[in-house]
Amino acid sequence: MPFFDGTRGRMHYRRWPIENPRYIVVLLPGMGQHSGHYHRFAHTLKPAEAEVWGLDTSGHGLSEGDPQHPGTLVELVDDATRFVELVRATRPDRPLILMGHSLGAVTALAMLGAAIPDSGEVAPDSAVLERDYPLRPALPEQALAGLVLSGVPKRALGGGAPNAPGTPLPHELPVLAVHGVDDRRAPIDAIRVWTSRHESVDLREYTDAGHDLLHEPVHARVTADIANWIQGVVVGLARHP
Template sequence: MPFFDGARGRMHYRRWPVDNGVASVLLLPGTGQHSGHYHRFARALRAADIETWALDTSGQGLSEGDHGNPGTLAELVADARMLFDLVHAASPRTPVILMGHSLGAVTVLALFGAAEPETAGASADSAALRAYPLRPALSADAVAGLVLSGTPKRALGGGASGAAGTPLPRGLPILAVHGVEDRRAPIDAVRVWTQRHESVDLREYADSGHDLLHEPVHARVAADIADWTQGVVVGLARRP
């Protein structure tokens, strides 16, 4: 089983390889989830010639750490960057799509120094949202695009209409997938945030909640992500 040495212990990850894949998706799960929950999603991407990698967050799955404390956002970013380096080293010429669900989506944004939590109120994962501001751990040209699933409003400037919003890398393709009935991360905030960023493609799923890839709509969500990823790769190939 594959591991790497993180700052807080051994970190486990899974890889679903594809021969001559068109892209690699690096998935960061949400709180209480791990890479073993994403075999079905990886099979769907494999059918589209897309390779999948997924991290076990600290304390989850087979990774060492405190199950109840995933760590600060700076620590989560450091772990994600280490796995990104492994993905890039394995296939240097293959475009990489960074994908995060819930806390993983916050981590993806923070990799670019682009997460804005709410300043007031405590909520789940609050310990992981300390240590702001963060310096970018990746540059926009290091990845082909981002996929954000169930992004909490605390990472989007609180979703207030007058907020500055999360500063995103200019021109970087971003797909946001969100359940209309998401009670953990209500969709209103991501709707407001999306309107402020022309590079974000928001896909809404009716009668669906927070964990889209484990709900009845999972096949459509996976297909949308695969189609969008292939479109991004085609766009890269057409660049002069």
């Protein structure tokens, strides 16, 4: 079984390899989930020539740690960054798409220094913000070809507001956000406001769908939308090296 050394212990991950993939998808699951929940998603992306890698968050799946306390956002970013670096070292010649669901989406944004709470929740100059939220990117520029976010909680969506702390999302980075209209864990209004601040973000809304889009009745449509969007990003890269 594949493992690597994380911030607080051994981290497990899964890889669904294919021969000569066009691109790589690095998946960060949400709280209470692990890479084993995404076999269907990974196999569905295979015809689109995607190789999927999924991380078990600390304390989840086969990774060491406490499932009730997966770590601070700083620690989650450190683990996820090590995972991305491992993937890039294995597949250095393929475009890399980072995808996160719920807590994984917060982590993905934090890896870019862009997971900032709304100013109404935490004051911009708060010591809590400096301590708990990475305000600078953990990944080098051009490390990612695209970013997919699913069910992003409000607590990470203050970025993009005028004079907001943290690092703005790169204008050239394509971003897809998928969200259920009936999401009770992460109500959709916050992602709608956040999307309006970022011209590079494509928001897809799914009626009669809640928080866990890839495990709900709409999962096939959501997966197809993600696959088609990523293929468009990769084709665009090929046309504009």
